[in-house]
Amino acid sequence: MPESWRLMLPDDMAAVEAVAAVVHPGFFERTEVLTERLALYPEGCRVLERSGxxxxxxxxxxxxxxxxxxxxxxxxxxxxxxxxxxxxxxxLLPEARRGGAGSQAVIELIDRAGRRFPSLSLVAVHGSAPFWERHGLRIEDRPELRAKLASYDENARYMRRIF
Ligand SMILES: CC(C)(COP(=O)(O)OP(=O)(O)OC[C@H]1O[C@@H](n2cnc3c(N)ncnc32)[C@H](O)[C@@H]1OP(=O)(O)O)[C@@H](O)C(=O)NCCC(=O)NCCS
Known part of the structure; x- marks a missing residue:
């Protein structure tokens, strides 16, 4: 099935929310919060489209x-x-996983970010740290972040790749 990443548009927000509701039922974020990120930095926001x-x-x-x-x-x-x-x-919705699309987006992100930023960082949830390690990120223990990480989930990990 044809599948590709493209820049996110404001009109995609309802679909993005629908994906978030399936993938992250425990991490509710208001539409306005996600919309603000898109408005502040559109080039950092992408969607994966499969057959439209x-x-x-x-x-x-x-x-x-x-x-x-x-x-x-x-x-x-x-x-x-x-x-x-x-x-x-x-x-990614469950049916879109394990086909390489996540890695493709991360490789492209690392390529872009590596030219403009000193590092790439994130909070790994859902036990995804091994996925990030494959892409060169490492877990960092930051005592000052522990309380915030606990608000994500008990196994949330702060990870970073320095360029
Ligand atoms: C994590 C995610 C983006 C990876 O995208 P993907 O397209 O499924 O990953 P790829 O097909 O590129 O790579 C698959 C490899 O990554 C690793 N991997 C992917 N998800 C993993 C996970 N949750 N835990 C451990 N390893 C994982 C595996 O080694 C896998 O290889 P395998 O299939 O040979 O075992 C996707 O699975 C997803 O959306 N998961 C739910 C949301 C999530 O956890 N997001 C990360 C928030 S920090």
Whole structure:
């Protein structure tokens, strides 16, 4: 089935939310919060389309190194001198997984981010750390982030790849 990543558009937001509701039922975020990220940094937001239907998305944005935005909160503005490219989320519907689409998006993100940012960072949830390790990210134990990570899930891990 033809499948490809493209830039996210404001009209995709309902489909993005529908994917988020399936993939992250425990991590509710308001539409406005996701819409704000798209407005602040459209080039960091992509959707995976299969036969014209959105089956996945990726949201990233410049951020401060070592910092993790709380879930369901507005960013308001991006840092003037970003220390990292922060991957807010990548989520594929179950039927779109394990076919290489996630890796393709991450490889392209690393290629873009590596030219503009000192690092790529994220919070790994759903036990996805091995996926990120395949892409060169490493778990970092940051005591100052423990409380925030616990608000994601008990096995959430802060991970970073330095370029
Ligand atoms: C994580 C995710 C984006 C990966 O995308 P994908 O297209 O399924 O991954 P790929 O096909 O490119 O790579 C698959 C490989 O990554 C690894 N992998 C993928 N998801 C994994 C997971 N949850 N745990 C451990 N390893 C995982 C496996 O090694 C797998 O290889 P295998 O199929 O040979 O075992 C996708 O599975 C997903 O959306 N998961 C649910 C949401 C999520 O956890 N997002 C990450 C938030 S930080």
């Amino acid at each position: 239907v959105v089956v996945g998305y990726l949201i990233s944005h410049p951020w401060d190194d070592g910092a993790v935005p709380a879930l369901d909160t507005f960013l308001h503005r991006l840092p003037e001198v970003p220390g990292t490219c922060y991957l807010h989320d990548i989520a």
